[in-house]
Amino acid sequence: MLRWTETLLNTLREPPQDAEIVSHKLMIRAGMMRKLGGGLYVYLPLGMRALRKIETIVREEMDRAGAQETLFPILQPAELWKQTGRWETMGPGMFRVKDRKDAWYVLAPTAEEAFTALAKSEISSYRQLPRIIYQLQDKFRDEIRPRFGLIRGKEFIMKDAYSFDADDAGADKSYWAMHAAYVRIFERVGLKAKPVEADTGDIGGNFSHEFMVFAASGEDGILDCPACGYAANQERAERRVQVVPYQTEAGAPEEVATPGQHSCEEVARFLGRPIDQIVKSLVLLVGGKPVMVLVPGDRELSETKLRRLFGGAKVEEADEATVAKVAGPVGSIGPVGVELPIYADRALEGAADMVVGANKEGFHLAHVSLARDAKVVAYEDLVTVREGDCCPKCGATLTVRRGTEVGQCFKLGTKYSAAMGATYLDEQGVAKPLIMGCYGIGVSRTLQAIVEQSNDADGIIWPASVAPCQVNLLILDPDNAEVVAQAEALGKALEARGIDVFVDDRAERPGVKFKDADLIGLPVRVVAGAKSLAKGGFEIRRRTERDSVVVAPDKAIETIADLLR
RNA sequence: CGGAGUGUAGCGCAGCCUGGUAGCGCAUCUGCUUUGGGAGCAGAUGGUCGGGGGUUCAAAUCCCCCCGCUCCGACCA
Numbered sequence: 128m129l130r131w132t133e134t135l136l137n138t139l140r141e142p143p144q145d146a147e148i149v150s151h152k153l154m155i156r157a158g159m160m161r162k163l164g165g166g167l168y169v170y171l172p173l174g175m176r177a178l179r180k181i182e183t184i185v186r187e188e189m190d191r192a193g194a195q196e197t198l199f200p201i202l203q204p205a206e207l208w209k210q211t212g213r214w215e216t217m218g219p220g221m222f223r224v225k226d227r228k229d230a231w232y233v234l235a236p237t238a239e240e241a242f243t244a245l246a247k248s249e250i251s252s253y254r255q256l257p258r259i260i261y262q263l264q265d266k267f268r269d270e271i272r273p274r275f276g277l278i279r280g281k282e283f284i285m286k287d288a289y290s291f292d293a294d295d296a297g298a299d300k301s302y303w304a305m306h307a308a309y310v311r312i313f314e315r316v317g318l319k320a321k322p323v324e325a326d327t328g329d330i331g332g333n334f335s336h337e338f339m340v341f342a343a344s345g346e347d348g349i350l351d352c353p354a355c356g357y358a359a360n361q362e363r364a365e366r367r368v369q370v371v372p373y374q375t376e377a378g379a380p381e382e383v384a385t386p387g388q389h390s391c392e393e394v395a396r397f398l399g400r401p402i403d404q405i406v407k408s409l410v411l412l413v414g415g416k417p418v419m420v421l422v423p424g425d426r427e428l429s430e431t432k433l434r435r436l437f438g439g440a441k442v443e444e445a446d447e448a449t450v451a452k453v454a455g456p457v458g459s460i461g462p463v464g465v466e467l468p469i470y471a472d473r474a475l476e477g478a479a480d481m482v483v484g485a486n487k488e489g490f491h492l493a494h495v496s497l498a499r500d501a502k503v504v505a506y507e508d509l510v511t512v513r514e515g516d517c518c519p520k521c522g523a524t525l526t527v528r529r530g531t532e533v534g535q536c537f538k539l540g541t542k543y544s545a546a547m548g549a550t551y552l553d554e555q556g557v558a559k560p561l562i563m564g565c566y567g568i569g570v571s572r573t574l575q576a577i578v579e580q581s582n583d584a585d586g587i588i589w590p591a592s593v594a595p596c597q598v599n600l601l602i603l604d605p606d607n608a609e610v611v612a613q614a615e616a617l618g619k620a621l622e623a624r625g626i627d628v629f630v631d632d633r634a635e636r637p638g639v640k641f642k643d644a645d646l647i648g649l650p651v652r653v654v655a656g657a658k659s660l661a662k663g664g665f666e667i668r669r670r671t672e673r674d675s676v677v678v679a680p681d682k683a684i685e686t687i688a689d690l691l692r
Numbered sequence: 693c694g695g696a697g698u699g700u701a702g703c704g705c706a707g708c709c710u711g712g713u714a715g716c717g718c719a720u721c722u723g724c725u726u727u728g729g730g731a732g733c734a735g736a737u738g739g740u741c742g743g744g745g746g747u748u749c750a751a752a753u754c755c756c757c758c759c760g761c762u763c764c765g766a767c768c769a
Contacts (some may be wrong), residue, residue, distance in 0.1 A: 140718060140730065141704050165761065197722055220767065237769090271693080271767070278769095337769090343719050346768090430766090532769060569769030603728065638729040645729090658728060668726095 128618045129596060129629045134172050138643050146343040150579035151276035153587050156649045159578075159595075166273025166281035168571075173647065176283070176573050176595035176627075182263055184315045184592065185286050185568060190306045192308040194259040194288050194402055198242045201265055207240040211546045222267045223662045234267035239543045239565055242289040246561055247549035253293045256551060256561075257301055261288035261569060263560035272473035277575040278531060284571040290564040291544075293553065298562040302334075302538055303568040309338055309534050312568065317590025318577055320533055323349055324359040326431050338568075340576045345529035348596055350512050354523035361527070362431040367517035377480040379464060380500055389458030393426030394482060394491055404603030406475065406483045406495070408460045410450045410467070414440035417453050421462055421471040421483075421503070426510040436470070455486025462501035463492055465529070469503045476506040534568040534574050554596065587648030588670050591691050596627035598687060599649040601640045605632055613680055614655035617665065620684050626691065645670070651690050653683070 128210055142152035152162050152546050169387040170178055178645050179658065184194060192340030205223070208214040212272030214233075235241070242260065250258065266285045273279050290301035313320035318340055325337035337360055339349050348361035359365070388397045395402040411433065422428050433443045447457050453467055461483030462469050466590075475481075479496040497503055514527040531666035541560040544550065550558040576594075581588045591597055600618055604610045618628045629649060637656070644652050654666040654675065668675035669690055677687045 137702090137719085138730095144698085144704070147763075218767095222717060266769075268768070272765095276764080283769065287769090535769065565727090567769050572769055636727055636729090636731065638727090638731080641729045643730085654728080656728070 128622055129172070129176075129627070131629070131631045131633050136169075136171065136173060138646055143373055146578065148274065148275050148278075149582055150344075150575045151278070152584055153578055153646070154575060157587055159587075160277070162271055162276075165203055166270060166279070167279060168280060173595040173629075177577075177589065178571065180314050180593040180595075181573055181577075182284075182286075183250055185263065186410065187313055188288070189261050189288060189310045190313070192259070192304045193313075194261045194305075194308075196262065197245075197260050198262050199235070199238055199264060201235050201237075201247075201267070203233045203235050203241055207244055207295070207547075208233055209687050211240055211543055220269050222269055231483045235264070236266055236268045237537070237565075237567070238262070238264075239289065239563075240512055240547070241545040241644075242287075242565075243547045243549050243563070245542070245689060246289075246291050250549070250551055250561065253551055254552050256291060257294045257297050259288055259290040259301055259305070261566075275575075278346075280571070283569060286568040286570050288566040290566070291549075291557070292564075293551065294676040295562060296552040297536060298564055302536060302564050305564065306336060306536055308535065309566070309568065313338060313533065313573075314572060316577060316593050317582060318533065318573065321349075321358055321530075323530075324363055325532075325535060326360060326363040326435070334538040336536050337377070337532045337677045339530035340533050340580060341528050341530050342576070342579050343529055344396075344579065345531040347530050347532060349528050349530045349688060350514075350516070350525045351528050352521065352523055352525055353516040355518060355521040357520045359512075359520050359588055361511060361513075362429060362452065364512040364525070366509075366512045366525070367519050367522050368476075369517060372602075376481060376496050376499070377494045380495050382485055382487075382490050384489060385459075387492075388512075397491070398482060398491075400482060404481055404571075406478070406481050407459070408454070408462055408484055410445040410454055410460065410474055411426045412441075412443050412445050412449070413437050417445055417449060417467055419454065419460075419462055419465060419467045419469045420509060421469065421497070422510050423472065423474050423503075426472065426474075427513075428509060429511040430499070432507075432509050432511075433470075436509070448503075455484065456488045458491065459484055459488050461492060461495075463495060463499070469501060470509065471497060471503045471506050473506045475512070479656050491611045496550060502662075513617060531572070531576055531579070532569070533573045533680075534566075536566045537564060538561040539565055582648070585642075586646035589648050589650060592629075594649050595647075596629035597691055598626055598628045598651045598653055599644045599647065599687045600628050600630045600653045601653065602632050603637045603645060603654060603658075604638065605634055607657050610655055610657055613660065613665075617653070617655070617680065617683055621687065624684060624685065624688065640684040651687055653687065 136158045138158050143155050146152040158171055160526050161169045163169050221236050224232050244278045263286045265282055267282050273281050291296040292301055320338040320340050322336040323339050325335045351358045364396040386393055388394045391405040391407050395405050402425040403423045407422045407424050409420045429443045450457050454465050481495045483492050483495050485492045516525050544560040548563050553559055578587050602614045621628050648670055650670055652668055659666045662677045664677055664679040666675040667678050667686055
């Protein structure tokens with residue numbers, strides 16, 4: 128039994144000034160955690176209990192899926208990271224420290240290298256495959272902007288798992304086993320999380336799902352198809368291309384004066400043409416080399432998609448001087464006559480009678496037919512999908528929702544095993560690189576995501592599976608020996624049944640205790656007071672309900688157990 | 693890093709424009725009254741006003757530099 132008067136716990140009437148979103152405010156106000164520094168939080172006893180419950184569920188489901196728990200050091204030799212090149216490519220996002228001999232170390236932001244190194248030393252035969260190993264361990268990332276409490280911190284708790292297989296079929300099996308485990312984990316912790324197709328980012332690999340929790344405060348946009356269930360991160364989502372109007376050729380390109388008109392909106396308005404008849408031309412440096420990209424005037428280029436098109440090469444905007452050299456003045460460039468590889472969005476395939484920049488300040492070209500007048504290398508899916516676009520699977524209209532990522536699965540292939548020489552011998556005695564997958568859950572982020580998704584105006588509403596305790600027992604008259612004796616007996620009996628009890632035994636007025644009980648948000652509230660005893664026992668109610676029932680002491684345990692079921 | 697804010701008691705804030713001995717609410721401690729949805733009265737504790745420099749007889753207040761934190765854009769669990 129956890130007693131308030133023996134617990135390091137203070138609730139706050141007002142949220143701290145630096146908290147923006149509801150879960151951050153509630154986690155602080157309810158005394159679940161405190162800030163130690165930017166992006167760094169202390170888990171207080173109640174928050175710690177909820178965190179432990181989540182971790183237990185994660186372990187149970189990982190073990191059930193055949194994964195084995197390990198624990199790797201946070202402090203990792205730089206050598207490992209140099210083997211895969213990520214010592215360079217991770218950039219300033221990774222914390223690096225030196226020991227007294229000036230040897231460099233990394234505070235692990237993730238652990239592909241370390242797990243691959245272990246696989247290299249321990250796995251040598253196909254007979255040892257498949258293997259999935261995991262850990263729950265702190266991760267460190269020097270985030271540019273930590274925010275929203277546990278949602279994005281410099282230090283956070285991650286469950287990371289890595290699978291090692293002999294072939295693609297095995298790797299797929301491991302991938303979907305982890306995927307299924309994640310679905311179960313998020314269900315069990317009471318979180319509505321949806322797997323969506325995702326980009327693979329810096330981790331690499333070729334296939335990925337993110338588990339997203341829908342929340343207005345989410346940092347990611349998710350395109351969701353209400354008709355067929357397709358869902359994808361905005362940075363990766365695809366669309367079914369609609370045929371653009373104005374497909375008829377209208378004579379040769381003609382220079383038109385557009386003084387001072389640069390953006391597509393300006394040009395469209397000035398020429399009295401619809402915006403999707405204007406072509407947006409952009410110059411980007413892909414792996415350091417300039418490339419021209421064309422998208423419809425009202426669309427945004429997705430740099431993520433461009434990067435994937437070029438096999439993960441670095442993509443950046445070209446500076447004005449470069450643009451001027453290879454095309455024309457920024458704001459007036461176009462594809463006609465430029466000597467650059469030109470890639471266009473699929474929506475522009477067959478586009479005719481378009482307006483493009485003339486590569487000359489103050490002028491655009493009208494009546495341009497891309498097929499005829501520009502040397503387009505390829506038409507690809509290059510724009511960021513938005514609300515109202517068509518689902519790539521079924522063609523229905525996509526909607527955008529905000530979401531927070533709580534987990535991600537990647538198929539890595541041999542990216543790390545090949546780089547580090549982690550091989551096994553197959554049945555023929557041939558050395559082959561291990562096929563890998565990696566699977567992360569932001570455990571501390573999950574804790575706060577649960578609160579973000581489950582609260583009301585009065586406070587947190589913990590799902591029973593992860594609540595710090597299941598029952599909040601309020602002793603309203605701590606000076607009344609009869610009340611205390613009854614409450615203590617109930618608390619002990621509940622604990623004997625495996626039900627956690629948090630007792631508010633403070634010498635506070637009833638109103639204070641009710642407010643705090645709502646704020647802390649344990650699933651079942653039991654009131655023990657002189658008035659309740661006079662009415663026949665304890666007053667019992669769910670956090671989510673307004674009215675309580677009075678239950679005789681000998682019936683209370685069953686009533687409570689039923690409510691928790 | 694770019695843009696916008698902010699920094700005064702444990703928490704939330706006023707004071708700054710117009711310089712003149714640092715204040716309010718909550719929390720904490722003491723006493724009395726109160727006691728079923730954040731009680732009342734009386735008293736008490738607690739501040740190098742983010743740091744440094746400058747202007748001035750005098751700086752929380754005006755000027756300069758630095759730092760922290762928060763919010764909006766590019767990374768990610």
